[in-house]
Every structure is written in C-alpha cells, then in structure tokens.
Amino acid sequence: MSIPVTSYLLVALILFCIGLYGALTKRNAVIVLLSIELMLNAVNINLVAFAKYGMFPNISGQIFSLFTITVAAAEAAVGLAILISLYRNRNTVQVDEMDLMKR
Amino acid sequence: MSGEFIAFFVLALLTIGGAVFMISFTRVVHMVVALAFTFLGIAGLYVLLEAEFVGVTQVLVYSGAISILMLFGIMLTRHDATEVTERKGPFKYIAFAGIAVFFIVAFLGIQSAHWGDQQADFTKQNNVKEIGIQLFTHYVIPFEAVSVLLLVALVGAIILAKKEAEDE
Numbered sequence: 001m002s003i004p005v006t007s008y009l010l011v012a013l014i015l016f017c018i019g020l021y022g023a024l025t026k027r028n029a030v031i032v033l034l035s036i037e038l039m040l041n042a043v044n045i046n047l048v049a050f051a052k053y054g055m056f057p058n059i060s061g062q063i064f065s066l067f068t069i070t071v072a073a074a075e076a077a078v079g080l081a082i083l084i085s086l087y088r089n090r091n092t093v094q095v096d097e098m099d100l101m102k103r
Numbered sequence: 104m105s106g107e108f109i110a111f112f113v114l115a116l117l118t119i120g121g122a123v124f125m126i127s128f129t130r131v132v133h134m135v136v137a138l139a140f141t142f143l144g145i146a147g148l149y150v151l152l153e154a155e156f157v158g159v160t161q162v163l164v165y166s167g168a169i170s171i172l173m174l175f176g177i178m179l180t181r182h183d184a185t186e187v188t189e190r191k192g193p194f195k196y197i198a199f200a201g202i203a204v205f206f207i208v209a210f211l212g213i214q215s216a217h218w219g220d221q222q223a224d225f226t227k228q229n230n231v232k233e234i235g236i237q238l239f240t241h242y243v244i245p246f247e248a249v250s251v252l253l254l255v256a257l258v259g260a261i262i263l264a265k266k267e268a269e270d271e
Contacts, residue, residue: 010210017202021126038122041142041165059223063237070253071252080173080175084180087180
C-alpha cells in the first residue's frame with residue numbers, strides 16, 4: 001500500500017492557504033507575486049497527484065500541469081515588468097502605496 | 104512502503120517549511136531563497152508521483168528561472184527592502200480568519216471524499232515519450248496556443264519594462 005492521495009491533497013491545501021495569506025497580507029509586490037506562484041504550484045501538485053491516484057488515472061494530468069507551469073511563467077514575467085515600470089514612475093513597490101486610482 | 108513514506112515526509116516537510124519561512128522572514132531576499140527550497144521540494148514530490156518530466160520542468164522553470172527573476176526584481180527595485188510592517192488595521196486578522204475557515208472546509212471535504220484505490224502504473228512506460236505523444240497528438244492546438252502566449256508575454260514584458268527608460 002502506497003501513500004494515499006489524501007496526503008498529497010493535504011500538502012497542496014496547506015501550500016495554497018499559505019500562498020493566499022501571503023498574497024493578501026504582504027506589502028511588497030514581489031512577495032505578492034511569489035505567493036501567487038505558490039498557489040499555482042499547489043494546484044499543480046493536485047493535478048499530478050490525480051494523474052496517478054485519481055478516479056481515471058491518466059497522463060493528462062501531467063500535461064495539464066505543464067501548461068499551468070507555462071502560463072505561470074508568462075504571468076510572472078509580465079507581472080515583474082509591470083512592477084519595474086511602476087517603480088520607475090512611482091518609486092515604490094509597496095502594494096498599499098499603489099492607490100493612484102483611489103485618490 | 105517505508106522508504107516511500109520517509110521520502111514523502113521529508114519532501115512535504117521541506118515544502119511546507121519553506122513556505123512557512125517565506126511568511127515569517129522579514130528580509131525580502133531571504134523570502135525568495137526560502138521559496139526556492141519549497142519549489143525544490145515540490146519537484147521531489149513530482150518525482151515521487153512518477154512524473155519525472157514535470158519534476159525536471161519544475162526545477163528548471165521555478166527553482167531556476169522564477170526565483171532568479173524575482174531576485175532580479177528585488178535588486179532592480181529596492182535591494183535593502185525589509186518587510187517592516189504588514190498591512191495596518193484588522194485586515195490581517197480578517198484574512199487569517201477567512202483562510203482558516205476555508206482550510207477547515209476544504210480539509211473536511213478532502214477527508215470525506217472517496218476516490219477509490221485505483222492507481223496508474225507509469226513505471227512500465229517512458230514518461231517523456233508518453234507526454235510527447237500525447238502533447239503532439241491530442242493536445243497539439245493548446246500546445247501551439249501556449250507558444251503564441253509565451254511569445255506575447257516575452258514581447259509585452261520587454262515593451263513594458265523598456266518604455267519608461269526612453270523618456271528619461
């Protein structure tokens with residue numbers, strides 16, 4: 001008997017919750033981006049775990065996770081480019097100081 | 104059984120420990136390094152789940168590219184940055200309570216759900232070959248779409264980061 005799928009889902013759930021907490025409470029925008037990456041990684045663990053232990057075990061789960069990794073990499077690159085552009089204009093990386101549309 | 108269990112325990116500890124350190128460190132650079140360990144642990148979990156190709160991709164993309172990209176982002180913006188205070192007011196506690204409720208609900212859902220005992224045996228087949236066959240037959244249109252997406256992200260990121268430099 002091998003490790004039950006519940007263990008992997010639990011690790012993914014804990015990672016997702018930590019990522020969500022970081023994305024909601026941290027002030028540095030780079031760390032917020034990293035927390036979002038952590039949440040995407042938790043989803044990837046679920047996909048790969050279900051590819052082996054799911055209701056219909058199939059290699060499709062691994063391919064889905066590869067697509068997710070690609071989209072997450074593109075998101076990180078564009079997010080960081082926006083961040084650098086914003087730093088040049090506003091001279092800040094703190095998310096609570098980015099209130100240009102609120103004032 | 105025991106070897107696999109020990110490997111899972113160590114990798115899960117590495118993964119969750121890195122994430123917790125990411126939350127609790129105060130210097131931004133330390134946070135990124137802690138998260139690099141998390142990404143390595145996740146790659147180990149993939150190898151344990153017999154997804155070697157995804158594991159190697161994880162090491163290349165996350166532990167390699169994204170960690171270094173984020174370090175560059177910190178160095179280009181404010182490299183002595185410390186997370187002095189988190190957001191003010193009761194927002195932090197409200198967020199924590201909401202996430203705790205979500206965690207409990209999802210935990211009970213995971214515990215009560217039943218997925219059966221079936222298990223795919225990927226050991227007999229070549230993982231990279233199977234992924235390649237699937238990717239170029241069944242998923243060829245999403246594959247091409249993702250290549251266009253990467254090109255758009257590349258061009259967009261360069262334009263976004265470059266435009267303001269010309270004005271100075």
